Amino acid sequence: MIPILRLEAIRHSYGGHFTLDIPSLAIWPGEVFAVVGPSGAGKSTLLRLLNFLEKPQQGRVYLHEKAYTASNLPIELRRRMAAVFQQPLLLNASVWRNVSYGLRVRGSRNGRDAIQQALDEVRLTHLAKHPAHRLSGGEAQRVSLARALVLNPEVLFLDEPTANLDPGNVRIIEDIIRQANQVRGATVVLVTHNIWQARRLAHRVALLFDGEIIETAAVDDFFQHPQDPRTQAFLTGDLIY
Amino acid sequence: MEIFLNGLRQALALIFSLDPDLLEIVRLSLLVSGLALVISAALGLPAGLFLGLKDFIGKRLVVALVYTGMGLPPVVVGLTIYLLLSRQGPLGELGWLFTPRAMIVTQTILALPLIIGFTMTAVGAIPPALIMQLRSLGATRRQVVLTLLYEARAGVLAALVAGFGAIISEVGSVLIVGGNIEHKTRVLTTAIVLETRRGNFSLAIALGIILLSITFSANWLLLHLQGRLDPRHP
Numbered sequence: 001m002i003p004i005l006r007l008e009a010i011r012h013s014y015g016g017h018f019t020l021d022i023p024s025l026a027i028w029p030g031e032v033f034a035v036v037g038p039s040g041a042g043k044s045t046l047l048r049l050l051n052f053l054e055k056p057q058q059g060r061v062y063l064h065e066k067a068y069t070a071s072n073l074p075i076e077l078r079r080r081m082a083a084v085f086q087q088p089l090l091l092n093a094s095v096w097r098n099v100s101y102g103l104r105v106r107g108s109r110n111g112r113d114a115i116q117q118a119l120d121e122v123r124l125t126h127l128a129k130h131p132a133h134r135l136s137g138g139e140a141q142r143v144s145l146a147r148a149l150v151l152n153p154e155v156l157f158l159d160e161p162t163a164n165l166d167p168g169n170v171r172i173i174e175d176i177i178r179q180a181n182q183v184r185g186a187t188v189v190l191v192t193h194n195i196w197q198a199r200r201l202a203h204r205v206a207l208l209f210d211g212e213i214i215e216t217a218a219v220d221d222f223f224q225h226p227q228d229p230r231t232q233a234f235l236t237g238d239l240i241y
Numbered sequence: 242m243e244i245f246l247n248g249l250r251q252a253l254a255l256i257f258s259l260d261p262d263l264l265e266i267v268r269l270s271l272l273v274s275g276l277a278l279v280i281s282a283a284l285g286l287p288a289g290l291f292l293g294l295k296d297f298i299g300k301r302l303v304v305a306l307v308y309t310g311m312g313l314p315p316v317v318v319g320l321t322i323y324l325l326l327s328r329q330g331p332l333g334e335l336g337w338l339f340t341p342r343a344m345i346v347t348q349t350i351l352a353l354p355l356i357i358g359f360t361m362t363a364v365g366a367i368p369p370a371l372i373m374q375l376r377s378l379g380a381t382r383r384q385v386v387l388t389l390l391y392e393a394r395a396g397v398l399a400a401l402v403a404g405f406g407a408i409i410s411e412v413g414s415v416l417i418v419g420g421n422i423e424h425k426t427r428v429l430t431t432a433i434v435l436e437t438r439r440g441n442f443s444l445a446i447a448l449g450i451i452l453l454s455i456t457f458s459a460n461w462l463l464l465h466l467q468g469r470l471d472p473r474h475p
Binding site for chain 1: 368370371373374375376377378379380381384388392
């Protein structure tokens with residue numbers, strides 16, 4: 001099996017004076033890969049590099065073992081991925097039009113069933129005609145997820161998708177993520193500072209600290225037998241940064 | 242007060258009698274300002290988008306120039322274009338002076354900074370992360386730009402309203418480069434000046450009412466469009 005995404009010899013500065021330094025990282029097809037770490041560790045930058053939204057200053061990003069950059073990634077390949085960010089970033093339009101956006105840019109005209117299904121999955125069918133700007137934070141984030149799900153992405157990137165949401169919405173969104181992975185078969189790359197969310201959702205977890213991946217392990221090993229003292233300290237809340 | 246009532250009566254009489262001279266003046270006013278608006282929008286919307294989205298060295302200077310342009314005195318623009326198009330001027334060979342073309346050029350120059358400035362501000366208010374979000378959903382660069390323009394539609398329509406309002410009611414530059422020639426370059430504003438000078442105040446007021454009605458109708462139309470396009474707008 002070859003990795004769906006792979007980073008090689010990445011060095012990339014972010015936030016003014018930090019450097020992301022990742023010699024190697026592979027994301028495998030079908031897995032939920034969570035990147036945890038404190039704020040400012042470089043998690044969102046890592047996600048943007050993996051999603052070809054930013055070009056690394058050094059190193060390469062491979063998709064299906066072929067190197068691309070943010071500028072030369074063919075649009076057909078970009079359209080096999082989708083991302084959801086911490087802020088829902090919805091368009092000033094109805095829920096339905098927001099969910100249909102990715103289909104419309106692809107020129108797809110037969111998306112009604114797919115949109116309906118995505119809205120059902122995020123439990124917002126009843127708000128289809130509602131203006132997006134009148135939604136609550138949780139509803140808006142679920143629309144943002146539906147907008148990505150409707151595209152049936154091969155890889156789904158999630159950047160702190162439940163930050164600042166109430167427990168009810170967190171549970172719904174985690175169910176949707178699980179379903180995207182298990183039913184739709186999407187590979188999921190999840191960035192979160194919530195270690196318990198990583199534990200609930202991920203197959204593998206990586207700790208990113210100060211731009212470096214400290215440890216990557218299967219979820220049970222990561223939480224029950226962390227190898228690096230910094231991982232142990234992060235899990236117990238004793239990692240001072 | 243009576244003079245205004247007379248003006249109103251005369252305006253209604255002129256409108257309902259479909260006076261051919263009046264229709265000609267109205268048609269030319271709409272043609273000149275309409276074409277100037279279309280040209281300035283074609284140039285100003287992309288320029289405003291660019292300034293609103295891109296950072297580059299010297300941007301602050303360009304923005305300052307745009308803001309200065311938003312307050313350009315029409316007579317100065319008219320004088321400059323007059324000198325450029327006059328027989329001895331560098332563009333004299335075009336033969337555009339005292340033609341509607343010269344009036345369109347001056348009005349385009351007057352509307353352009355307004356459209357650039359309003360569009361730039363409207364687009365600049367869109368969260369930059371939205372660009373990344375749209376790209377991540379598979380939009381091409383062109384689709385991203387069109388989506389951003391649509392997202393900024395309230396501001397873009399305000400730009401068009403401001404641009405049209407400024408040029409349809411402008412008199413200084415069109416008088417200088419157009420010359421207020423009957424059946425050729427006479428528009429509503431220059432006709433008002435002429436009738437006022439002649440002492441035909443009722444007719445001048447009548448023309449003023451018609452001008453205001455056109456401006457109001459155009460703005461009403463754009464506001465209506467804004468309301469339809471933007472669910473947040475009343």
